[in-house]
Amino acid sequence: MRVYVPLTLSGLAEAHKNGELGPGPLTAYAVTPALREWYVSDDIEELEYAALNRAAQASLRMLAGNPQAARRRVVVAVDVADGAAVADPDAGLDESALGEVRVAGPVPLSKAAAVHVDAEDAEPDVEAAAAALGAADLGDDDAQFTVDGAEDHDLLWFGVQEIPALIG
Numbered sequence: 001m002r003v004y005v006p007l008t009l010s011g012l013a014e015a016h017k018n019g020e021l022g023p024g025p026l027t028a029y030a031v032t033p034a035l036r037e038w039y040v041s042d043d044i045e046e047l048e049y050a051a052l053n054r055a056a057q058a059s060l061r062m063l064a065g066n067p068q069a070a071r072r073r074v075v076v077a078v079d080v081a082d083g084a085a086v087a088d089p090d091a092g093l094d095e096s097a098l099g100e101v102r103v104a105g106p107v108p109l110s111k112a113a114a115v116h117v118d119a120e121d122a123e124p125d126v127e128a129a130a131a132a133l134g135a136a137d138l139g140d141d142d143a144q145f146t147v148d149g150a151e152d153h154d155l156l157w158f159g160v161q162e163i164p165a166l167i168g
Contacts, residue, residue: 002048002113003028003085003101004055005076008062008069013167015109021076022106029054032087035099052116054099056155064130071127072118075155078111109160116155117166125149
């Protein structure tokens, strides 16, 4: 099963140093039944892209809580055994938990299929979005517009072997 783990660049550096994502439990995002129902699509690529975007939103939340982190969203796509990622059955169709899963233990970085990171030119929009996130959560439409501005930037795809260049 493919899961998308939200991180920051410093979190990616730590994972690279340790050779694993963890310790567990890890919050990740995947194509869950609730995500399928919400997204109303049978196209697995579209569903995986939706899960990736959910992880990117979680990465933005991590950035909002860590002002010292580089202002680039990071998502690591990893393959875990079926059943290793479990959705909260009580979350149902709670939009804030769509696609969210828990992975009990650490995941070897060797299981990573790719790393998705914002381009450098996205940093100003990501920084503004991280700063506006709290107000957006409280219903401020202007702040939500700013948060949505970060989502206008697609994350770039990198091979796992490119991690040293990303964190260096």
